[in-house]
Amino acid sequence: MATPTTPYEEMMKGLWRENPVFIQVLGMCPMLAVTNSAVNALAMGLATLFVLVGSSFLVSVMRLLIPKQVRISSYIIIIATFVTIIDYSLLALFPKIHKELGAFIPLITANCLILGRQEAFASRNGVGRAVMDAVGMSMGFLFALLALGGVREILGDGALFGINLFGPNFEPWVIMILPPGGFLTLGLILLFFNWITEKRKMQQLKFQLSAEKV
Amino acid sequence: MAQNSPQTPEQASEPSSFRLAATLAIAGLISGIAIVGIYELTLPTITYNKAEELKAAVFKVLPGVVEMKKYQMESNGLRIRNEKGGDERTLYGGYNQQGEFVGYAIPSAGPGFQDTIGILYGYIPAQRKVVGMEILESRETPGLGDKIYKDLYFVSNFENLSIDPEIVTVKKGLREAPNEVDAITGATISSKAVVRIINEGNQRWIHNPENRIPNHGIPLPEKRNP
Numbered sequence: 001m002a003t004p005t006t007p008y009e010e011m012m013k014g015l016w017r018e019n020p021v022f023i024q025v026l027g028m029c030p031m032l033a034v035t036n037s038a039v040n041a042l043a044m045g046l047a048t049l050f051v052l053v054g055s056s057f058l059v060s061v062m063r064l065l066i067p068k069q070v071r072i073s074s075y076i077i078i079i080a081t082f083v084t085i086i087d088y089s090l091l092a093l094f095p096k097i098h099k100e101l102g103a104f105i106p107l108i109t110a111n112c113l114i115l116g117r118q119e120a121f122a123s124r125n126g127v128g129r130a131v132m133d134a135v136g137m138s139m140g141f142l143f144a145l146l147a148l149g150g151v152r153e154i155l156g157d158g159a160l161f162g163i164n165l166f167g168p169n170f171e172p173w174v175i176m177i178l179p180p181g182g183f184l185t186l187g188l189i190l191l192f193f194n195w196i197t198e199k200r201k202m203q204q205l206k207f208q209l210s211a212e213k214v
Numbered sequence: 215m216a217q218n219s220p221q222t223p224e225q226a227s228e229p230s231s232f233r234l235a236a237t238l239a240i241a242g243l244i245s246g247i248a249i250v251g252i253y254e255l256t257l258p259t260i261t262y263n264k265a266e267e268l269k270a271a272v273f274k275v276l277p278g279v280v281e282m283k284k285y286q287m288e289s290n291g292l293r294i295r296n297e298k299g300g301d302e303r304t305l306y307g308g309y310n311q312q313g314e315f316v317g318y319a320i321p322s323a324g325p326g327f328q329d330t331i332g333i334l335y336g337y338i339p340a341q342r343k344v345v346g347m348e349i350l351e352s353r354e355t356p357g358l359g360d361k362i363y364k365d366l367y368f369v370s371n372f373e374n375l376s377i378d379p380e381i382v383t384v385k386k387g388l389r390e391a392p393n394e395v396d397a398i399t400g401a402t403i404s405s406k407a408v409v410r411i412i413n414e415g416n417q418r419w420i421h422n423p424e425n426r427i428p429n430h431g432i433p434l435p436e437k438r439n440p
Contacts, residue, residue, distance in 0.1 A: 067229040067237055074241050081245040085252045092256035095263050102353060174358065174400075 007132045014136030020113045021144035022193040027113035031145065032182040034104050038161045041149025043097045045142030047090065047105060049135070051082040052114050056122040056134035063123045075118040076109065083109045113141060144189075151185050152176045261298075267350070268334070272306050272319040275336030275346030279308030279316050285432065287425060292432055305419065307431040308336070315431035317345065322415030326407040329353040331362070333411050335372065337420070339429040344381070344412065347372035359404035368405065371395040377416050383409050 020026045027048075034044045055078045059066075066074045087105045090098040098105065108114070117137055122130040153159055156176030158166045175181050272282045286295035287303040295304060306319040317338035323330050332351030335344055349363040361368060375381060376392035383406050389396045397405035419427050 065237070067234055069229070070234045070238050073238055077238070077241045077245050081248050084249045088252045088256040088260070092259035092263070095260075095267070178355065178358075 010129055010132040011136035014140040019140040020137050027111045030104050034101055035145055035149040035152055036177040037153045038149045040100050041145035045145045047086045048108055048141055049138035050086050051108050052138045053134040054082040055079045056130045059118045059122040060127045060130035079114055080109045148185050152181050271334045271348040275319050275334055275348050276308040276317050278310050280311055281309040283307045313434045320415045320419055322411050324411040327354055327359050327403045331407055335412055342377055344372050344375040354404045358401045361398045361401050362404050362408050365398055368398050380413050381409050
């Protein structure tokens, strides 16, 4: 992986080239569990964004203060604190969404995407870069959640963000809202991503070959 | 990673155990303060939301009710409960515009297909009928089991339902007797769970002579209307 140089590139890499879901295949548990509707996906993505940006910021600020031996436990304490904050805030402000997401809010703590960014990036980089990286990664995660949630809600419920799309004659594909639908959609999206990457590589190869001939 | 440590020759600079413990203790302390802070900050809103949700549910399951009182069943009968919260001996009384007692809103809970289903249902003792049902808590399968509150036809089964001798589930479309409920196709377990939970509530409050709720509730002290 080429190392991005500008803070902007630092952010953009999470959206596509190093997308946490489609490329790194991290955070699969919330990915499959809460993407049965676009609203749930959006709420989960925003909650993760808050936790990831908050903890990346703190971890980067404290990276010189935390001894190496206890870093993982310290990161988890920091992450869990942010998760608890978002858990109570959602419960107070959006009780309906909190009800829908249920146990998956506390489980953000265990999302390997978040701990992974602390260990791999925030603890080794300055505050600015760490925050940009966190924003990029969570946007990439949010994008993936929305892609999956959108497809599943449209097919499984005939609606998007609760707005009916096809009228009353549409027979929803209930399976899309159920766990198998999550696996199917994710599999197809991953296939699509790999296909694009492969195609790009082939094109590059062709280009190199033709350049060599010249 | 920790396995990389042999490559650093300056092992002498390893921090003392005290420093390790202190770091974690401080992190825990700060985290604890943050959590207590957010808990204290959101608690009033959360309690308020829950109370409002319950109140809305009481009004929904008892048609025509505009006022409610929380009751507590004691060994010598019902009394109005003024303390916050509630336990398994708490239920609600609903009153109409004229301040007359209409019926009870009874909370009941039990296992569903995935997790506990919490229900509040309206019961009118004079008619011995369930007149409304609201799911307060459920994690039933999205798209199937969650029809117990999303399928309005299923919910409407509970709007005029006789409790004698007990409520039974029948296959969809076969409903005939006043104590029968049409199950949801594809969510039989969840439908049966709802009926069982209501029957358990009835068992506790209506069929059990030791604990029976009086037909007339507790009259309101006096009309506040001038």
